[in-house]
């Protein structure tokens with residue numbers, strides 16, 4: 001999607017900031033940016049929120065870059081380290097561990113070097129490029145896109161373009177078109193990436209599903225319902 005934005009006339013009108021998902025989420029919540037490709041889990045925390053464009057970072061089954069990684073099988077996991085770069089997948093892992101795998105574990109917010117602590121019965125949620133690398137290192141990989149699909153029958157949305165104020169129809173149309181442009185040039189995008197861990201053509205064409213269609217919106221609504229329910233349960237327990 002960034003490929004299209006960088007090549008569009010919009011570059012004269014916007015400042016493009018890059019960062020990992022939790023960082024972009026913080027900037028949108030603090031109103032330091034107007035729109036961001038943010039983890040959907042933060043939508044309930046925004047005073048005002050609008051999903052813009054028909055595009056998202058979603059998956060209809062295996063996503064490959066978001067998983068619980070472990071040296072031991074699920075039955076033996078006792079602790080799950082939570083990737084500091086994530087807001088959606090750490091919540092998705094909590095929902096699925098409780099409802100799908102029916103497991104009680106200890107969750108720990110992890111720091112930067114946390115991947116070296118994934119050992120023994122301590123598993124870890126890892127997202128992004130580091131997850132693609134972790135796939136070559138962990139004996140057990142529990143793909144969270146696939147688990148969600150098996151559990152709910154629905155696709156999952158990890159991130160969407162969300163604004164914290166109305167952006168206007170003209171901007172939204174141009175922004176939508178710019179996003180779509182990149183999706184028609186995946187071969188060029190793949191040619192520019194050097195990934196030793198995973199086939200990026202497969203990743204961009206088979207794992208990630210970009211269209212924010214009616215099924216994805218259903219999956220998104222169900223996920224937001226579940227995390228809001230668990231937030232209200234934990235606050236009523238305080």
Ligand SMILES: C=C(O[C@@H]1C=C(C(=O)O)C=C[C@H]1O)C(=O)O
Pocket residue numbers: 021022038039040057063065066085086087088089090127128129158159
């Ligand atoms: C598919 C991915 O999903 C990402 C996961 C996110 C999260 O867990 O908060 C946020 C944005 C997504 O782009 C990835 O990073 O590889």
